[in-house]
Amino acid sequence: MTDISELGLTPQRRDQLAAIAWLRWKLFANTLRSTRGALELTSRIFVSFAFAIAGFGGAFGMSIGTYFFISQGKPQLVALLLWPISFFWQFFPIMATAFTNNPDSSDLLRFPLSYGSYFLVRFVYGGFDPATALGSLWCFGILVGVGFAKAALLPWALLVLLAFAAFNLLFMQMIFAWVERWLAQRRTREVMGIMFVLLMLSVQLIGPLAGHFRKQARPGVQRDVQRFVAIAGPVQGILPPGLAADAITQGIYPQWPVAFSSLGLLCAFAVVAGYCLHVRLQAQYRGENLSEVAAASALPKDRSLRLGWNLPGFAAPVAAVFEKEIRYLLRSGPMLLTLIMPIFVLVIFRLGPMNSARHSGVFLTRTPEMAFPAAAAYTLLMLTNLAYNNFGGDAGGIQFFYASPVNFREIVLAKNLTHAGILAVETLVAWIAVGFLYRAPAFDVTIATLAGLLFAAPVNFSAGNLLSLYSPKKLDYSKFGRQRASQMTVLISLGVQLFIVSVGVGAFWLARSYGNFWIATILLLGLAAVSLSAYAMILSRIDRLALDQREVLVAELCRA
Amino acid sequence: MDLAPTISTQGLARRFGELLAVDGVDLRVSPGQFFGFLGPNGAGKSTTIKMLTGLLAPTSGSIEILGLDLEKNPVGVKRQIGVVPEGMALFGRLTGSEFLNFAGRMYGLDRETAAKRTVELLDFMQLADQPKKLVTDYSHGMQKKLAMAAAVIHGPKVLFLDEPFEGVDAIAAGTLKAMLQRMITRGATIFLTSHVLEIVERLCSHVAIIHQGRLVAQGSLDELRAGVEAQTPAPPGDSRGQNAASIEKLTLEQIFLRTVGGARHADQELSWLG
Numbered sequence: 002m003t004d005i006s007e008l009g010l011t012p013q014r015r016d017q018l019a020a021i022a023w024l025r026w027k028l029f030a031n032t033l034r035s036t037r038g039a040l041e042l043t044s045r046i047f048v049s050f051a052f053a054i055a056g057f058g059g060a061f062g063m064s065i066g067t068y069f070f071i072s073q074g075k076p077q078l079v080a081l082l083l084w085p086i087s088f089f090w091q092f093f094p095i096m097a098t099a100f101t102n103n104p105d106s107s108d109l110l111r112f113p114l115s116y117g118s119y120f121l122v123r124f125v126y127g128g129f130d131p132a133t134a135l136g137s138l139w140c141f142g143i144l145v146g147v148g149f150a151k152a153a154l155l156p157w158a159l160l161v162l163l164a165f166a167a168f169n170l171l172f173m174q175m176i177f178a179w180v181e182r183w184l185a186q187r188r189t190r191e192v193m194g195i196m197f198v199l200l201m202l203s204v205q206l207i208g209p210l211a212g213h214f215r216k217q218a219r220p221g222v223q224r225d226v227q228r229f230v231a232i233a234g235p236v237q238g239i240l241p242p243g244l245a246a247d248a249i250t251q252g253i254y255p256q257w258p259v260a261f262s263s264l265g266l267l268c269a270f271a272v273v274a275g276y277c278l279h280v281r282l283q284a285q286y287r288g289e290n291l292s293e294v295a296a297a298s299a300l301p302k303d304r305s306l307r308l309g310w311n312l313p314g315f316a317a318p319v320a321a322v323f324e325k326e327i328r329y330l331l332r333s334g335p336m337l338l339t340l341i342m343p344i345f346v347l348v349i350f351r352l353g354p355m356n357s358a359r360h361s362g363v364f365l366t367r368t369p370e371m372a373f374p375a376a377a378a379y380t381l382l383m384l385t386n387l388a389y390n391n392f393g394g395d396a397g398g399i400q401f402f403y404a405s406p407v408n409f410r411e412i413v414l415a416k417n418l419t420h421a422g423i424l425a426v427e428t429l430v431a432w433i434a435v436g437f438l439y440r441a442p443a444f445d446v447t448i449a450t451l452a453g454l455l456f457a458a459p460v461n462f463s464a465g466n467l468l469s470l471y472s473p474k475k476l477d478y479s480k481f482g483r484q485r486a487s488q489m490t491v492l493i494s495l496g497v498q499l500f501i502v503s504v505g506v507g508a509f510w511l512a513r514s515y516g517n518f519w520i521a522t523i524l525l526l527g528l529a530a531v532s533l534s535a536y537a538m539i540l541s542r543i544d545r546l547a548l549d550q551r552e553v554l555v556a557e558l559c560r561a
Numbered sequence: 562m563d564l565a566p567t568i569s570t571q572g573l574a575r576r577f578g579e580l581l582a583v584d585g586v587d588l589r590v591s592p593g594q595f596f597g598f599l600g601p602n603g604a605g606k607s608t609t610i611k612m613l614t615g616l617l618a619p620t621s622g623s624i625e626i627l628g629l630d631l632e633k634n635p636v637g638v639k640r641q642i643g644v645v646p647e648g649m650a651l652f653g654r655l656t657g658s659e660f661l662n663f664a665g666r667m668y669g670l671d672r673e674t675a676a677k678r679t680v681e682l683l684d685f686m687q688l689a690d691q692p693k694k695l696v697t698d699y700s701h702g703m704q705k706k707l708a709m710a711a712a713v714i715h716g717p718k719v720l721f722l723d724e725p726f727e728g729v730d731a732i733a734a735g736t737l738k739a740m741l742q743r744m745i746t747r748g749a750t751i752f753l754t755s756h757v758l759e760i761v762e763r764l765c766s767h768v769a770i771i772h773q774g775r776l777v778a779q780g781s782l783d784e785l786r787a788g789v790e791a792q793t794p795a796p797p798g799d800s801r802g803q804n805a806a807s808i809e810k811l812t813l814e815q816i817f818l819r820t821v822g823g824a825r826h827a828d829q830e831l832s833w834l835g
Contacts, residue, residue, distance in 0.1 A: 306676040309662050321666035329654050332695075400650035401711070403616050405667040406639035548618070555616060559648045 014118050021109065021122055037472070037489075037553065044488030056135045060142030067146025076253050079143065080237060080246035083165065086139045087242045090169040091176065093132040116286050123174065123282055133170055140166050147249065157252045161264055165245040168271035172241075175274045178281035241270045315418075318407040322415030329394055330419070373442035374450045374509060376431035381457055382498060383427075384420055388461050389494045390487070391416045391469035392558060393476030399558045409547035410540050413469075417462045424458060445518035452525035453508065457501045459529070459536035464497045466539060470550040473557045504528065565628060567592045567719055567750040568613065573622035574774075575608050582608045584774035585622070590752060590767070595745050597765035598754045601821055605774045606754045607647055607723055613752070614644045614721050627718060640669060642719045643712035649704055650711075653697030657688050657707050660696055661714055668715035675714070682710040686736060701728040709737055713744070720744065722753040726760055738764065762813035772821045782813065789816050 033039055063082055070078040109122065140162045147158040237243040244267040251260035312320040391413065392399050402412055428451075435442055442450070474487040505525070512521035547554075568590035575583040583605040590596045600606045611617035613624060615635050624631040626638045644650070652660055658679055665675025683689040686706040696707060705728065712720060720741075726734050741751055741764065755761050761768065762782070769779040778785050789811060811819075 306673075306680060307658065307662065308672045308676050309666050311672065317666045317669070317671070321663050325652060325655060325659075325663050328659060329652075332654050394654070396653060397648040397650055398652040400616060400644075400646045400648055401652070401664070401667075404614055404639060404644040404646065404650060405664075406636045406669065407667055408636065552617065 014115060017112070017114060017118055018121065040472075040489050041487065044492050047492060048488055052131055052135065056138040059135065060138045060145070063139045063142030064146040064149070067143045068150045071147065071150035071253065076250040077246060079249055080243050082139075082143060083242035083245050084237065086136050087165075087169055090132050090136040091173055093135075110286065110288070116283065119286050120279065120282055123178075123278075124170070128170065130173070132173065136169055137166055151253060154249070154252050157260070158249055161245050161248040161252075161267070164264060164267045164271060165241060168241050168267060168274060171271055171274040171278055175278040175281070178278055178285075239266070241267055244270070312418075315415075316411060318405075318411050319415040319418070322412050323419055326416055326419040330423075333394075369439040370443055370446050371509070372439045373432060373435045373446060374453065374505070376435055377428050377450050377454055378457075378502060378505060380424060380427040380431055381454065381461065381501075384424060384461065385465075385494050385498065387423075388417075388420050388465035389468050389490050390474055390476060391465065392554060393469075393474050395558060396475055397559050399554050403551055403555070408544050410543045413466055413543050413547075414540065417466070420462065421458060424454065428454065443518070445522070449509070449512065449518045449521040449525065452522045452529060453505045455529040456525045456532050457505065459532040460497065460501055463532070463536045463539045464493065466543060467546070468493060470543075470546050470554065473554050475558050475560065564591050566590055566625075567594070567627055568596075568752060569625045570613070571623050573609070573612060573624060574620050575605075575612060575617065576620045581774055583612070583619075583771075586771065586774075586776045588769060588776065588779070590750060592750055593745065593748055594750055594767045595741070595765045596750070596752045597761035597768045598752060598771065599758070599761060599768060599817060600754075600771035604771045604821075606771060609771065610721055610723050610752070610754055611646070614642065614646065615639060616644075616646060640715075641717060642721060643715070643717035644721045645705075645708045645712045645723060645725055646721075647723045649708040651696050651704055651708055654695055656693060656695055657683060657699070657703075658692055660707065661710055664711035665714045670715055678714050682714060685740070686710050702730050702733045705729050706733055706737065709740070713740070718749055720749060720751045722751065724755055725753055726755060726757055734760075758812075758814045758817060768813070770817060770820050778816075778820050782816075785816050785820075786811050789819050 033042055063086075066082050067079055070076055070081075110119065114122075144155070144158055144162055148155045238247060244263045248260050248263035248267065251257070251263060309317075310320050310324040312323055315323075392402075395402070402409070432442060432447065468487075468490045472487040472489045472493075474490070508521040508524045509518075511524070512518045566589045568588060570586055570588040573583060573586040573588070574581065586605075586609060588609075598606055598609065608617065612619045613626070613631075615631060615638070627641055629638045631638050652663070655663065661679040661682055662675050665678055666672065670678065680689075686709070688703060688706060688710070696704065699707065705725065709722075709725065712722075725737060729737065738760075745751060753761070753765070765782075767779075767781050768785055770777050770785075778788065780788070
């Protein structure tokens with residue numbers, strides 16, 4: 002029987018772990034052989050820089066906060082720092098990693114790897130997660146804060162924070178391992194994903210709703226909130242972040258028996274999380290297969306004729322690709338939810354604390370006529386995922402496009418038409434939503450916004466078409482969260498969006514200064530003529546570019 | 562009378578950095594031939610078929626399909642050919658019916674014809690039982706049959722198949738072979754690569770063998786047999802020896818091994834094994 006006690010390192014096990022580390026290194030190093038790989042690395046360095054700022058900045062904040070709480074004689078408030086760290090540690094991997102293409106350690110099971118080595122490998126893989134890196138840095142920040150406030154407590158705080166970090170790392174992996182099992186089936190994966198996104202949206206709505214109720218200042222509601230705090234306070238105290246804070250607090254007073262009991266409970270949580278992880282990994286180690294099994298179907302044979310769609314004015318292949326794109330999007334819960342986000346954001350702005358009297362200086366409250374342009378701009382932003390990686394969802398289907406007797410410009414045009422169609426529908430919905438939530442957008446503002454979209458959409462489509470060819474990334478439309486996009490695309494699309502927003506803001510600012518939105522319309526229509534010409538020029542050259550890039554596209558999108 | 566070839570290449574070459582994967586291949590496939598393209602792993606089979614179908618650009622050389630230059634008239638060529646590439650080229654998040662309908666329209670069929678052929682092909686390939694199922698949820702064999710159906714929906718004159726029987730069960734393989742034979746009897750040309758030499762021997766009238774990027778043999782099975790018997794001695798692994806070969810017909814496997822020199826003395830190597 003395999004056992005978690007097999008974690009000891011024999012020389013053979015050390016060799017195997019060294020080989021796995023070497024494998025990971027070679028996989029990384031080999032991606033740098035191509036120019037594209039080197040560009041990806043450069044872009045990743047930029048992104049890592051942003052992570053580093055968050056990590057070190059956060060750690061600095063944690064140090065200051067911890068020092069302040071302890072020096073003010075309120076060390077129990079360190080829990081206010083540990084809870085966000087714990088939340089981030091658990092939620093960020095689900096958003097950013099768990100639903101993406103992680104290296105699958107179960108591939109290693111074909112080798113004579115002991116269970117202990119397998120467990121260690123999984124554990125160490127988790128250690129490379131950005132959430133672990135940031136969480137650890139922030140814990141280190143708390144440790145530094147403790148050191149400055151009460152240097153004698155440093156060894157104890159180190160012990161407590163190590164236990165806290167171990168719990169978080171094990172708990173994160175435990176959740177991922179169990180969720181992974183539920184996500185193995187496409188249907189449950191999508192149900193889970195929708196539940197998760199709804200949860201995220203609900204969390205975002207808590208603030209606005211609380212603010213909304215606070216504005217009404219009903220004494221009953223305030224009483225309920227106080228009652229909730231009175232109950233939640235002790236409850237958080239027996240959960241890992243609260244226990245870690247209590248262990249540090251009791252070490253300061255010092256109440257060592259209580260401090261040790263808190264640390265003991267914290268360690269017990271870590272052991273339970275580790276055991277639950279062990280149960281899942283052991284099942285995997287024994288060869289559990291989570292792949293989807295074709296269910297027997299008793300449905301009658303389908304002999305009905307179903308005609309494809311027709312797009313008046315466009316060639317049959319354009320209509321066929323348009324139909325295919327719409328079907329793909331309709332079957333993708335994540336994409337649909339992404340596309341309704343602009344409306345949610347409007348609701349959040351409308352109900353949120355930023356709409357309250359205290360925040361009367363907030364832009365949209367002060368200038369409700371700008372709500373529609375802002376919603377339209379956000380709508381455009383939501384399309385970035387699709388428009389900048391046109392072929393990402395096609396995977397192996399890209400070979401079909403290359404083998405079919407259709408010019409690539411028709412395929413790209415169909416994809417752009419799909420995205421333009423989505424933009425049009427979303428803009429209409431945003432226009433209606435703004436009418437309900439703020440006030441009906443004025444005619445001149447509506448026209449100026451549409452002119453802005455007429456300028457911005459071709460710019461996005463042109464840049465998106467080029468990046469789709471030069472920096473493609475395979476996407477799974479059924480997966481939730483941020484799939485690892487091409488870092489080069491992320492950087493360039495960010496630059497394009499900044500350019501578009503700057504131009505739009507400049508045009509609207511000028512128009513508002515003169516009190517005439519038709520100025521913005523004229524300016525943006527002029528720019529639209531330029532961007533449409535550029536779009537047409539790039540589209541006319543897409544066939545040649547697509548042929549030149551066929552190896553890159555096929556290699557990236559057809560990889561397993 | 563010598564018919565104009567359906568597929569012809571001249572000096573076809575493809576280089577990947579330092580590696581010359583395909584080196585000056587001159588292929589000639591006549592109309593109506595069931596043509597098997599063989600070679601050891603890494604010999605250049607898939608690279609060649611990718612170049613022939615427009616999925617990969619040649620470094621040098623020319624390709625003519627049905628008298629049309631692939632480089633100059635790619636759309637014209639692709640309209641008349643069908644392709645089942647190595648990765649099958651499917652759209653996973655469509656149903657089988659939607660995918661075939663889509664493929665038909667991409668190959669220029671009108672909506673009614675595409676819809677009718679979709680129903681017929683799903684029925685023939687025994688894929689009509691699960692109409693709501695997405696392609697991504699199909700088994701490997703079902704995906705292979707669907708890829709084949711998509712490649713023939715427009716009635717191509719030439720069909721390119723890269724390992725069409727890999728991972729396909731005996732029943733599905735039987736269905737596919739029946740369809741291919743029917744296409745041949747109706748005048749189509751089929752160009753296939755396969756590692757299963759028995760299948761190639763049973764189906765193909767003509768064979769070419771590529772080794773280390775170079776075409777080392779090309780012709781009908783009898784021509785290849787005669788060439789091998791005349792030029793090469795029987796390898797030590799061939800128990801019948803050279804004299805026996807003249808009495809019995811060489812199998813395609815023996816022709817292949819003698820041509821590429823693949824037979825090894827396993828008894829003298831890997832002495833530590835078993």
